[in-house]
Amino acid sequence: MKAFTYQRADSPAQAAAAAVKPGAKIIAGGTNLLDLMKLQVETPSNLVDINRLPLDKIEETPDGGLRIGTLVRNSDLAADPRVRQRYGVLSRALLAGASAQLRNKATTGGNLLQRTRCYYFYDITKPCNKRSPGSGCAAIAGFNRIHAILGTSEHCIATHPSDMAVAMRALDAMVETVNGQGETKVIPIAKFYRLPGNTPETETSLKPGEIITAVTLPPPPPGVQIYRKVRDRASYAFALVSVAAIVDSTRGRIRSARLAFGGLAHRPWRVAHAEQRLVNAPANTTTFTAVADAVLEGARGFGGNDFKVPLTRRTLTGVLSESTTQT
Amino acid sequence: MDDHGSDREPDAPMRFEVDRRTVIETGTTALLLAALPHAAVAAGYASGDEPPPPPVNLELQINGLRHSLTLAPRTTLLDALREHLALTGSKKGCDHGQCGACTVLIDGRRINSCLTLAVMHDGQSISTIEGLAQGGNLHPLQRAFVEHDGFQCGYCTSGQICSAIGMLAESRSGMPSYVTEDLTKSAAELTDAEIRERMSGNICRCAAYPNIVEAIKQAAGMPT
Numbered sequence: 398m399k400a401f402t403y404q405r406a407d408s409p410a411q412a413a414a415a416a417v418k419p420g421a422k423i424i425a426g427g428t429n430l431l432d433l434m435k436l437q438v439e440t441p442s443n444l445v446d447i448n449r450l451p452l453d454k455i456e457e458t459p460d461g462g463l464r465i466g467t468l469v470r471n472s473d474l475a476a477d478p479r480v481r482q483r484y485g486v487l488s489r490a491l492l493a494g495a496s497a498q499l500r501n502k503a504t505t506g507g508n509l510l511q512r513t514r515c516y517y518f519y520d521i522t523k524p525c526n527k528r529s530p531g532s533g534c535a536a537i538a539g540f541n542r543i544h545a546i547l548g549t550s551e552h553c554i555a556t557h558p559s560d561m562a563v564a565m566r567a568l569d570a571m572v573e574t575v576n577g578q579g580e581t582k583v584i585p586i587a588k589f590y591r592l593p594g595n596t597p598e599t600e601t602s603l604k605p606g607e608i609i610t611a612v613t614l615p616p617p618p619p620g621v622q623i624y625r626k627v628r629d630r631a632s633y634a635f636a637l638v639s640v641a642a643i644v645d646s647t648r649g650r651i652r653s654a655r656l657a658f659g660g661l662a663h664r665p666w667r668v669a670h671a672e673q674r675l676v677n678a679p680a681n682t683t684t685f686t687a688v689a690d691a692v693l694e695g696a697r698g699f700g701g702n703d704f705k706v707p708l709t710r711r712t713l714t715g716v717l718s719e720s721t722t723q724t
Numbered sequence: 725m726d727d728h729g730s731d732r733e734p735d736a737p738m739r740f741e742v743d744r745r746t747v748i749e750t751g752t753t754a755l756l757l758a759a760l761p762h763a764a765v766a767a768g769y770a771s772g773d774e775p776p777p778p779p780v781n782l783e784l785q786i787n788g789l790r791h792s793l794t795l796a797p798r799t800t801l802l803d804a805l806r807e808h809l810a811l812t813g814s815k816k817g818c819d820h821g822q823c824g825a826c827t828v829l830i831d832g833r834r835i836n837s838c839l840t841l842a843v844m845h846d847g848q849s850i851s852t853i854e855g856l857a858q859g860g861n862l863h864p865l866q867r868a869f870v871e872h873d874g875f876q877c878g879y880c881t882s883g884q885i886c887s888a889i890g891m892l893a894e895s896r897s898g899m900p901s902y903v904t905e906d907l908t909k910s911a912a913e914l915t916d917a918e919i920r921e922r923m924s925g926n927i928c929r930c931a932a933y934p935n936i937v938e939a940i941k942q943a944a945g946m947p948t
Contacts, residue, residue, distance in 0.1 A: 402777040403797035403843055428839045432820050476899045481907040492902040496925025498836045632924035
């Protein structure tokens with residue numbers, strides 16, 4: 398780990414003002430940042446510790462939703478009775494991620510901002526456009542079992558590794574931010590993450606020095622909530638494919654559905670016209686196949702991850718079938 | 725060329741640490757070290773580097789005892805315990821939060837001490853394996869690991885035991901897990917499947933898992 402100076406933030410705006418300086422980085426749980434710093438993928442010269450700021454509360458919002466402070470730990474969010482009762486998909490997604498030790502440390506904002514687990518991003522001896530813009534992508538013609546099949550570019554095929562963000566995408570969460578001038582902003586999660594394009598090093602719509610203060614969940618939509626994660630181990634592994642589903646159906650007919658996918662792209666993946674196909678549709682194989690076709694439109698494997706296309710299809714069919722027989 | 729061995733603080737005892745990649749990549753480490761002034765090597769900085777950032781003062785309450793420390797900010801909690809306080813019971817396995825050998829309890833919650841900085845925990849209470857036995861009596865989990873042969877080489881054991889203490893507390897407080905069937909129930913019954921899922925952050929290379937599960941069940945007062 399490269400040496401750095403350390404400071405503790407007094408307020409969110411002060412943290413944002415400190416973080417805008419070159420070489421500065423915010424640290425909260427640190428479970429991803431310190432990992433990357435040990436490998437010198439990240440080499441900040443100044444760490445701004447926000448752990449003691451009062452941003453660790455989960456509050457009811459007037460419209461019946463929840464406002465989650467950015468420092469709420471993943472384990473506390475998963476265990477919150479309101480989350481378990483009303484946002485089961487989020488609780489399940491959190492519990493599907495990492496280990497208990499890591500969830501005890503990892504924060505809500507930090508989970509959203511964690512970096513890809515692409516092997517080549519982590520290996521500083523290999524080219525990677527995300528880590529070192531312009532150096533190339535070693536994954537496209539390399540080992541790419543865990544990589545993206547949707548929304549890729551010729552510069553990057555990394556996936557976003559979060560489970561939590563996939564559930565939040567299905568729930569239409571809103572990300573609240575503050576900058577060094579104290580100006581606040583609310584970013585819908587649909588607009589929070591970017592595709593790699595020509596600038597895979599820029600992963601979110603956050604401006605330099607803008608920091609996350611909270612994530613707000615609108616009132617829960619009606620329906621059964623499911624998070625299904627397919628991975629190489631039964632526990633403590635990143636998703637190959639995951640599906641966050643909220644499906645409202647009655648007697649074999651679907652009223653509405655939301656579907657978000659992890660492990661497939663540079664951001665949690667959601668396809669509006671695929672969900673539209675489920676409105677007033679019978680819950681049968683024909684419907685599920687048409688929806689899978691719509692979700693996987695334009696999907697492309699890179700050799701090692703070709704299996705993700707049929708795996709997504711089967712996982713989605715399983716989830717839709719389960720969610721429409723649970724009512 | 726990066727500053728190998730630079731994780732050592734200026735005040736730490738001088739030690740030559742050469743990682744495998746350095747040797748493989750350069751094959752010239754010994755030459756390089758020989759060419760550097762002694763003080764620069766001891767401080768972990770190659771000549772021409774920026775001077776090190778100032779150390780920070782902090783206080784940690786470890787196993788009930790207060791310790792005042794002056795550390796480089798980049799010192800992980802694990803390195804503070806092992807290298808500065810000679811508490812070597814917490815182990816460095818992977819040093820990347822993947823194996824759980826470094827698990828300690830902070831204010832009663834289990835965490836990976838390799839993935840956090842000591843300075844971030846100024847003023848907090850930390851329990852390590854060294855603090856579990858009381859007056860010569862092993863902690864019930866320590867005793868259960870011995871009785872059920874919950875280890876082979878023993879390298880992961882201190883992490884397994886600290887993790888199990890945190891896990892049982894989480895379970896008693898109603899924390900669900902990925903395998904908990906009904907999230908809306910306030911507390912899930914501890915089963916073999918629950919224990920295995922909740923302990924998945926602790927890897928045992930010797931695969932003593934069946935005996936670890938039995939040891940935890942005994943300590944939790946479950947039939948074994």
